[in-house]
Amino acid sequence: MHLFIKNMVCNRCIMVVSQELEKLQLPFNSISLGEVSMMETPAPEQLKELGDNLKQLGFELLDDKKNALVEKIKTTIINLIHGKDNDTLNTKLSVFLQDSIGVDYHYLSTAFSAAEGLTIEKYVILQRIERVKELLQYDEMNLSEIADSLGYSSVQHLSQQFKKVTGLTPSAYRQLKENSRKPLDQV
Incomplete structure (x- = not known):
């Protein structure tokens, strides 16, 4: 049997859920x-x-199959964008999701749009922008390296998308002292 859990988006979340299952002897x-x-x-x-x-x-046990599917789409996308292996970012998203799920x-697209009120593609853009924000704050990579690591075709494309979503250029965002990043489960 499989249980699907909403907002379980990081390794720390896995640890917390694991502890809860052990505590309840499940x-x-x-x-x-x-x-x-x-088991x-x-x-x-x-x-x-x-x-x-x-x-x-802060989690939710999902019992509806469509909601569980939407969560699976989200976690697959989060793993893709925020994971260590970014080689798959150059794979066509539709093919990647279809093969993964x-x-x-x-x-997938219809179920996601109906449940979330936005397209999978828009969700991917929002996740990529959150990852760009994170990388800009670390200040370890230049914009060209960030664009390359996230599968953008060019720095210009990344900059245009970033400004459209945040209202700021990546350079202006990097100079901000306040953290305007969102938790991944709230993107």
């Missing part, structure tokens, strides 16, 4: 972003307790 096979593979199906009262506990920690892209 055996599991594996945990990845947004998903837990259970056995928990009893309804155990699922309710787990759901209540996770809610207090094993569901037709048209269905």
Whole structure:
């Protein structure tokens, strides 16, 4: 059995959910972003307790298949953009998602847009911009290296997209002293 958990977007989230499962003595096979593979199906009262506990920690246990699919799309995109292996950023997004999730892209796109009120492509842009903000704040890479690492065709394309989303150029953002980054689950 698989459980799908909303807002589980980082390794620290995996650790917290793992601790909660262990605390409730719910055996599991594996945990990845947004998903837990259970060894056995928990009893309804155990699922309710787990759901209540996770809610207090800022997570949500999803029971609707479409919501679970949308969360899987989000975590796949977050892994793609914020992960260590950025070689797949040059792969066509529709092909990457279809291959990763094993569901037709048209269905993925329709379900995502209906649930989130924005397209997958727009969500990817917002995630990429959050990653650009993060890299700009670290101040370890120049704009050309950032554009290359995130699969932008040029620095100009990155700069135009960044300004369209944030209202600032990347250079102006880098000079800001305040942090205007958003948590990944709120993008």
